[in-house]
Amino acid sequence: MSLAKYIDHTALKPDTTLEQIDALLSEAKEYGFKSVCVNPTHVAHAKKALEGTDVLVCTVIGFPLGANTSEVKAFETEDAIKKGASEVDMVINIGALKDGRDEDVKKDIESVVSAANGVTTKVIIETSLLTDAEKVRACELAVAAGADFVKTSTGFSTGGATAEDIKLMRETVGPDIGVKASGGIRSYEDVKTMIDNGATRIGASAGVKILKGEASDSDY
Numbered sequence: 001m002s003l004a005k006y007i008d009h010t011a012l013k014p015d016t017t018l019e020q021i022d023a024l025l026s027e028a029k030e031y032g033f034k035s036v037c038v039n040p041t042h043v044a045h046a047k048k049a050l051e052g053t054d055v056l057v058c059t060v061i062g063f064p065l066g067a068n069t070s071e072v073k074a075f076e077t078e079d080a081i082k083k084g085a086s087e088v089d090m091v092i093n094i095g096a097l098k099d100g101r102d103e104d105v106k107k108d109i110e111s112v113v114s115a116a117n118g119v120t121t122k123v124i125i126e127t128s129l130l131t132d133a134e135k136v137r138a139c140e141l142a143v144a145a146g147a148d149f150v151k152t153s154t155g156f157s158t159g160g161a162t163a164e165d166i167k168l169m170r171e172t173v174g175p176d177i178g179v180k181a182s183g184g185i186r187s188y189e190d191v192k193t194m195i196d197n198g199a200t201r202i203g204a205s206a207g208v209k210i211l212k213g214e215a216s217d218s219d220y
Contacts, residue, residue, distance in 0.1 A: 002032065003188075006195065008058050008087075008180070009033040009207040011042075012155065018045070025049045027208050035087060037203060039063075040080050047084025058087035058122075061112055064154040066091030066126070070111040077115035087120040088112065089151060089180075089203075094126055097138055105138070109145035122149035122180055122201075128159030132168060139172040149201065153183030160184030163197045170198025187215045 009031075011024045021042050028036045028050065035056035038046050046057045059080045062068040068076070077088055090112045096104045113121050123142035127135055139150045150169050152161040160183020169179050181194035182203030188210050191202050204210060 003191065004032045004207070004211060005034050006191065006200070006202045007033045007207045007210070008035045008037040008182075008201060008203045010037040010155075010182070010203050010205045012037065012039055012060060012063070012205075016042075018042075021045065022049070028055045029053055031208060031211055033207055034201065037087075037089065040076065040083075040085075043080055043085050044083040056086045057084050058089060059085045060124075060154075061088050061090040063089070063091055063124075064156040066094050066124070070108045073108065074111040074115040077112050077119075081116065081119055085119070087122065088116055089122040089124055091124045091126065091154060092138060092142075094129055097125075097130070097134055097141075102137060102141055106141045106145050109142055109147060113146040120148045121146075122151045122178070123147040124151045124154055124182075126154060126157050127152045127162070127165045127169075128157050128183075135165065135168055136172050139169050143173055143177055147177070149178035149180050151180035151182055151201075151203070155183040155203070155205075157183075161194060161199075163193050166194050166197040166199050185210070188213050 009028045035058040037058040040059050043059050061076050062073045093108045125138035142150050161181035166181050178200045180201040181199040185204045186206050
């Protein structure tokens with residue numbers, strides 16, 4: 001598989017303009033990224049622009065805090081899919097996980113998986129806020145809830161993906177669930193390290209520079 005097909009080409013900053021989204025879409029078509037990952041307000045535009053290509057449209061749910069209610073996350077998921085999303089990346093209820101309310105965390109994930117109705121669902125656990133034991137529990141809950149992927153980070157918290165976290169997540173979920181590394185991935189070397197440790201998808205805003213072998217100063 002080509003390196004580009006590992007990458008969700010990403011633009012999620014709150015001040016992202018339509019001009020920047022159009023540039024992202026053009027790059028996705030030119031380089032053949034797996035998907036573009038955009039905020040829900042840009043899903044319909046992205047879907048229309050990518051018609052006739054194999055580039056998927058990914059969006060985010062309960063982003064970036066994960067603090068929305070499960071009902072809101074479910075509606076957001078249904079709405080995004082209706083507008084053309086073919087993958088959704090949801091943020092877990094991080095506080096509930098830290099409280100030890102594992103059943104609540106699982107039900108929250110299940111609400112999105114159910115609303116997605118077969119659409120690929122990735123579960124962002126925000127590794128920088130968790131202990132290793134909490135990372136393991138979060139991954140186990142995501143698998144139990146029927147998610148397709150676990151994902152490290154939003155890129156908007158206190159840290160991003162690390163090789164150690166990817167390795168731990170892969171060991172926890174086994175070989176059949178995807179692991180997405182995101183947050184602070186800026187170079188070809190970063191991508192290779194993540195894949196070597198078990199990542200099957202990369203979220204990055206620096207996809208073009210990564211493919212060109214150049215370094216980026218992007219935070220997410």
